[in-house]
Amino acid sequence: MSERFFPDSMPPPLADTTTLPWWQAAAEHRLVVQRCTSCEHTRLPPAPVCPECRSADSDWKEVSGRGEVYTYTIVHRPIAAGQELPYVIAVIALEGAGGVRIISNLVDVNPDEIEIGSPVELVWEDMSADLAIPRFRPMGR
Template sequence: MTERWFPDEMPMPAANAETVGWWEAAAAHRLVVQRCTACGHLRHPPGPVCPRCRSSASEWSALAGTGTVYTFTVVRQAFIPSLADKLPYVVVAVELDGAQGARIVSNLVDVEPEEVIVGMPVEVAWEDMGPELAVPRFRVAGHRGERR
């Protein structure tokens, strides 16, 4: 049983041929990025072609799940009604450790929005949204947060 931060009514991501491997890894609580097997470039989000060398050959490269806040915003208005009691919440771009600058957009959880600063260390916190769907959220590194 993992923690939950967002309601079931959140729009579910739709996997496609390029992202299904990423979502399969996420379901197993493995944070990965796409690695070009021709030049070694790491990229996220997944795409069909390496932006550096144009190769279509790639594999999934596992990350430690740590990173730093690259930028963030605080959401104060619910875009779906069931989010109203989650306000305010933090949308964050995390620069992933060991990912050659690749970033992921997610949520920073278990934190007061006014405590968030650019550059703060964060770590992945998996949220199981269903039996085959896990979404990586992030929390302040080393902080076992309390539910809000």
């Protein structure tokens, strides 16, 4: 992406010990989901314990970044000065991620053309040298 989706005045996301590996992968433009090494359950956002089997053991599975729109909403009121409107918040069902969905934004899209089930692909927004945010756009844009 060439332009920032949100204005510079918005604070960046904060990482903690559980989410830091996810943010480090994102900075390398790799989208990962957390995978329990005991039962293979995948989850996002990262969490210290598997919600299925309570194991604290996990690793990271890289996914393609392709997916489809599970649901979405179109925002017409800004939450920060300088924000371009409208913008789209979407839940993306990630391909090959074991049913994991990610909440993000749809970019490079006319909000009137979005449909549930539409195929989308990942595009990274570099906020700084060590912070990249995953966004999604219609497949093939």
